[in-house]
Amino acid sequence: MIESITDSFIKKITRSLKRGKQVHRRLPQGGLLYIDRPLPFLVLFRHPAGEPDHPTADFLKANASYIIARQEQTEELRPLVQSIARAMADEFGAFMIIELTAAPDNPAEAPLFKVLGPEKHLPTTTETIAKELQSIKLTRIHTSVEVESNEPLLQEPLCLMPEEDLKKHSVLMMGLQLKPIYRNATTGKIYPLLLRTLREKVANAIKKTVFDFVSVQTTHHPVHFQALGRQSVNRVVWRIDKQLTSISDQFRFLLLVTPVNNNEAWAEFRKAKYNKPPTFHYRLMPIDADHLKRKLYNISIEKVDDPTLGYLFRDKRHELDKMLTMLSDRNTPDFLYSSMQLYGTVTDQLLKVAEGILATIPEPERSGKPDIIPVPEFVAQAEREIAFLKEQYPDLDSGVDVRDDVVGLIVSKGRLNVGTDARIPRHRAEALIQHEVGTHILTYFNGKAQPLHQLYVGSPGYEELQEGLAVLSEWLVGGLDQDRMRILAARVVAVYHLTKGCSFVDNFWRLKDEYHFDDETAWNVAMRVHRGGGLTKDAVYLRGLVHLLNYLKEGNELEPLLIGKIRQDYIPIVQELIYRNVLRPMPIKPRYLLDSSIRPKLEQLKTGISVFNLL
Known part of the structure; x- marks a missing residue:
C-alpha cells in the first residue's frame, strides 16, 4: 500500500495500461485501484468523510474497472483519474466514468436510484441506465428511478475532471446514487442477502x-x-473451487445409496410372493458426514467478490449439504424429505404426461427370448466409443469397470461401471452407449477441461438436464423404443406414489397390475425409486426430456448444453463466463453432432416435437 498518490505512481499505472496490462494496486487509507485490462470505462466510489461506507464500496468489486478511495483524498485522486481517462480515451476514442454514492440519511421519500447525467450530451446513455435500473425487481421493494443533472459532479470540492477536459478528451461523467436499503438506518446493521442481490443487479445495469x-x-x-466483466479470476476463487471439489470427491453418492444385494433381495422378494418388502444392504459409509459439513461451512465463499462465481459456489455448497444429510439419513424415512428438496417431486403436469405415455403405448408383446448382448461384447463397444472421444481430447482418462456390486449401468467419476449380470438388449446397446458414454462421460471430461472444477463435479440439479440429454441421444441414434419410454414413465408414476406414502410392495403391484409390467421390470423400477429410503431422482429422466424438448423448440442450440454437468438455467451463467474468457470452448463433441445423417433429426427438434412424437 502506498502512502500517497504520487506523480511517479500515476505514471506507472498509465504506462501499464498503455502496455495492455492489468492494474491492481492498494491506495492510501485502504483504497483500491483495480483495472482488469485496458477498458473504456471506470467505476468510482469515494467513502464519505468520517465513517467509511464499506457495504456501498463493495458494489464496485463486481466490475472490471474501478477505484475505491476517500473524499478527503480528492486532490490526490484527481490527477490519477484524469491520467487514466485521457490514456484510455486516446486508446478507445472515448471514455466513461460512473461515480457511485449512497443517499444520505436514507429518507423515506428518496428514490431507490438517482442518475446524474449530462442534460444535453448523450441522452441515450442516461436513458439506458435509467431503463436498466427501473427493470430491477426486488421482493416487497418498489423500484423508483430519478434522473437529474450531473452538474454536482463537475463542481468543487468533489470535481475530478473539469468540464472542458471532459469535452476535449470525449469523456462522459455520470453519477449513480443508491438509497441504502441494504442497511438498517437506525442500527447500521447490514442485510447481507439484499446487499448481495442488489449488488449483482446494479453491476449488470452498469x-x-x-x-x-x-x-x-x-x-x-x-x-x-x-x-x-472481469476476465482475471483471483486466487481465492480457485482455492474455493478446489475446496468444494475436494469435498465432493470424497464420496460417490449414487453408489452409496444403491443396494449391493440386489439379486439376493430380488430372490427373497420372489420367495415371499411379492408381499413382503425386501431388505436392502448398502456399502459401508466411507465418510463422516458431520465432519464434512463442518469443512463445507468453513469455506469462506463470502470472500468471492464476483457475483456470478459467488452464486455458483453457494449453490454447490447448498447441494453438498443436502447430499450429506441424505447419506446421514440413509435407510430412514428422513432420506425421502431431503431427496424431494434435492431432486424435486412430480408435478400434476408431469404425472399426466407419464400416465399418457403408459396409456398410449401398448404393453409390449413378449415373443421368444430377447437378444441379449454379452457383457464382454458390450464393454468392448463402450471402450471403442471412449476411444472415439479420446481422439478429440487426449487427456480423457476413462474406461469401463465390470462389477458384481452394480446393477445395470452407472457412470461415476467419469468411468462406466457395468454390472456383471447386466441384461442389455442388443438393439439398445448403441443407445445406452450414447446415453452413458456420449453424454455422461463426455460432459464429465468437457467439464474437466475447464479451469472451473464445478463443471465436471456437477452444478446443483444438473441431473435433470443430463438425463434429458442422455435420453434424447438415445432417440437421435435410433434406440429409444417403446419399452424404454414406458419405463421412464413408470419411474415418474412410482416416484409420485412414493411421495404420497406408497410402500414398496404397493408400488410394485401397481406397476404389475395397473400398468402390466413384467415382474423383473416392476422390481427394478420399484427398487430404484425406494432405494436409500426413497429416491425421487428417477423422475428427472422424463422431466428433463420434456423440458429439453421445450428448450430446443424455442430455437436454442443443443451443443452449449454439453460443456459440462450443468442445469438448464445455468446457460446464461456459462455464457457469461465464456464471454469473460473464464471458460474455454468445449473440446469434445458426441458422435451424433458429427454425423451428417442425424442432422435432419436435430433440425426436426427445432420445429417443435413432444415426447409422444419421439416414437
Missing part, C-alpha cells in the same frame, strides 16, 4: 449501460455486455 456507450462511442466493440 455493464449494459457501458456496453451501450462503448458500442457507439468507442473503437471497442464487445460481443455482449457480459464481455465487459
